[in-house]
Amino acid sequence: ETGVTQTPRHLVMGMTNKKSLKCEQHLGHNAMYWYKQSAKKPLELMFVYSLEERVENNSVPSRFSPECPNSSHLFLHLHTLQPEDSALYLCASSQEGQSPDTIYFGEGSWLTVV
């Protein structure tokens, strides 16, 4: 148990569906992240929220839409995805301060787009 909980763990969706991934952290951290993990590729940082403000958006297609309603919750809204978007989506959190701290990851949400 890492203190970061992701739901659902597995999701299968059609290309015309709208779904959301949810992340909740119980660590009191002030920064949250979405990463994409695909086979044989480095982890891709998608979005970063620091103090509930989006501070990083790494050229992610608009079919992915993040939402951070408070410092403990992070959502990734999915709409009209493509098969190449199938991957493991990892949520993470950390406490931002003067020096880098450990990133705590959730167990991930396996997404399959059919």
Place this chain on the structure above:
Amino acid sequence: AQSVTQLDSQVPVFEEAPVELRCNYSSSVSVYLFWYVQYPNQGLQLLLKYLSGSTLVKGINGFEAEFNKSQTSFHLRKPSVHISDTAEYFCAVSDSGGYQKVTFGTGTKLQVIP
């Protein structure tokens, strides 16, 4: 810009044998280095980190890593591996930005053979 290179995508090793997983990095600023481990069907968890001080860093599960600034390396070692060490290992580098921007390597799959 920062980058991480993990040259070995897979490393097979017999149980109770020593192992070294290689990691080289490049960065234009001060670096902070991490090793994360990902067990099957789980998220990433921190093994160890180098922020400053002693160049030999000890982590969990008997792993250690040595920061070598002249060779820009941060290799991970364990003197005797166990079956339970079978997992994927990720090296990561972070700069000292206001929010943590971590660059991950492509990962090395450690396969421990009984």
